[in-house]
Amino acid sequence: MRVGLLPTEGNSTYRFTVLLLATIGILISSLPVIVVTIMSFSASDNTGFPPPDLSLRWYWDVIAMFTQEDANSAQSVVDSTVTSLLVAFIVMIISTIVCIPLAYALARGDRRIRDGMELLFTLPLVFPLVILGIAFLLIAESLRMDIGIWRIVIPHVALVLPFVLRNCIGAMNGISVETEEAAISLGASPLRAIWDVVIPLMRAGILAGLIFALIISFNEFTITFFMYTIDVSTLPIWMYSRTVSSLDPSTLALSVFIIVADVVLIVLVDKLIAGRANLF
């Protein structure tokens, strides 16, 4: 007899309540995204609901924004998208490179270091982003140095480290010491064993961490809101400055591109770590 948390038979109030609350949860999670997607296909200029007609005109607008030079705006959408992608790419590479050896050390090293390090690398997860944004801004201002894109990369790296590390540790946990010992007893040096045996086995977790870092950095708004300058600004900041007074449908079409990219990447992460580790 299997007793589920969610009874499958009968019309008990318990089952009804659980399903009702779960449905409300799903609606709260998904409705904003669904409405943005529907409204992006609207043919009208305003964002009243329901859209009178459907069209793809805002999508053509977005494509035009990316392909034609717009002399009016100070910071073009192309520049901020390129910056966003570049930042996300650097953040992804740095955070993964530093997390792989750390995850190895935590899995094979001594217990006390492990506990301390795990605590240290959970901190950015619970630290208020506003304060972090202000603190990094204060430091950047007092340094009086033009560090260009790094003023966004450095805080983003700190922000994504907990996520990347969790994925790498999850990958390390699945690798038994015996595999490594086998490589060493066959004559490989310990470093060679790590490079040729452990890292290939960690591949799925590393990839999941890479993608996680990419999406978090690409979508980050709060810290970047404090750190951006006229020269270095990201796509979320561009969207904010465009919609601060009113919402126009072409931004919604742009949002749909972002939603689709995020969904594809999350599905990819979920596939990579399916059943073996927790998302965070």
Added chain:
Amino acid sequence: MSISLSRPMSLAFSLPAVIAILPFLGACFYIFRFSISAEKGVIDGYSIQAYIDLMTPFFGRSVWLTLKLAFVATIIAMMLAVPLAFLLTSLKSPLARRCLTVTILLPLILNLLVQAYGWILLLGPSGVLNSALKALGIIERPIFLLFNETGVLLGLIQTSLPLAVFPIVSSVRGLSQEHLEAASSLGASHWRTFVDVTVPLLRPGLVGAASIVFAFNASAFAIPLLLGGRRVQMMGVAIRDMISPLFNWSGAAAAGMILITLTLIVLVFSSWLVRVTSEKVRG
């Protein structure tokens, strides 16, 4: 033969990551140092003036509002997260499980602006909800749900829900089947089993999830900024206003320290609570 890294080796392996997190630690220290600076604009001397200046009704209201909204949002998010976790763990089809995972996770990851657009379209004066209610003849004039506490609350629940669901999912997975079967074979109803068996067994996971959700909501910035406008001055927004129009850096740093302290108190208290209650269960 067993592979275990020597202490220097393991420190050497950790070094790159520690260097990467150093700017973060530096930022934490810097904000603390600035909060006890005697000058408002630069770090100079020591004084607790910045903290004393914060003892105003305005800032007190902001702290109260932050705690209230974060608390209510946490309670509602937990009430929705437990059923979602049950649903997620009892889904048999991998496709359905994947769809639900993505639906729940997306709000945490997705650009907060896009989600704010969604709420504006849903709750705005000519938005989905108002149009629907008007078409049904329930209301005549649009009800205002945006740029007040309702809108912010919904946004907070939505963005913090994934932080509640996934830890609960992992504690539900660790739940022993025997306990549930025992309760059921002894004739306990579903509700009875839920209250007397499931919740006590899940309690450490529930408290842990709730404390993270609370910390996340208390320090929210983008959601109150975008959905609350100027009217809902949660601490995150109030701190930004100290910097942006007022240039009161030390005041913002002091307010930040208060916010960090509040969230830390909640986190420490909840981990203490978990320790105490799990000892009781074991003993």
